[in-house]
Amino acid sequence: MVTSSAPGKVYLFGEHAVVYGEPAVPCAIEKRARVTAREIDEGLRVHVDDLTLDGYTVEYSDGDGHPDLEVDESLVRAGVGYINEAVSQAREVADRPDAGFEIVVESDIPLGAGLGSSAAVVVAAIDAATRELGVELTPEEIADRAYRVEYEVQDGQASRADTFCSAMGGAVRVEGDDCRRIEGVGTLPFVIGYDGGAGDTGELVAGVRQLREEYEFAADTVGAIGDIVREGESVLGTDDYEALGKLLNFNHGLLAALGVSSRSLDAMVWAAREGGAAGAKLTGAGGGGCIVALDETDGALTALRYTPGCEDAFRAELDTDGVRRE
């Protein structure tokens, strides 16, 4: 039996603009998904014990080709749909097409909130299942196979950012298919606010695409986000949170101009700033979900907890570790 874990992520800079070839900087956070893999005689049994679902447990079996019970969409997103593909990757790597698995998933990353929960589950599952079959992959190989899983499950709608960040840990730079770790980044005191919802990524990306085609200034706005990322990279590693925070604020303003913020995201961003954060922005596709703030004190966290519309607020520092065996 092997247990592996992998972190979730926030976007420090660059979401949406990354779709048009600009760089982006996702960062791994100290919120993890843990996956335990145990080889069994045949088939696949999956237990998803998601802490955000009050310990609700799902048992799913494809041993006879049929699920044991109905699983609703959000639980499928919680990992069951991805686990099938992750396990297939492990079977392929180890050349054991008939290997059976019992998989247990536990996660402290809120689901569908733009924090990379599915990528973390897939990365940890591939690591645990391959190790259980006696094969050890490098984090880069796991990132690549996890990307293939997301690509498959999400019908071609996947970027390499989440899976690469989760496998490697730390701050990473993504530009097209080119992904690499940014070395020398110290601690980043992230505070995350979550409104309990999620935007529709496809719709939000389509909205930005339309604006960009319609108005040159919208295309310039996308380009300006790229400039913020390049500026941000030179500040990362200096511990100058004030300078980084200013860039987070600027990035949020440009995302809002592109129409991907929301009332609750704006309210949380302002609450965090007024609570003393060096800066704050939405993270991920937007429309709802999470904001990320930089704050060394408890000010932003306290302010967020008193903000109507903020369902959860927590601290999650930059996690320099990627996938690892527990």
Ligand code: PMV
């Ligand atoms: O919401 P998330 O964490 O899946 O991030 C979406 C990021 C976008 O740039 C909006 C889309 C993408 O595929 O890069």
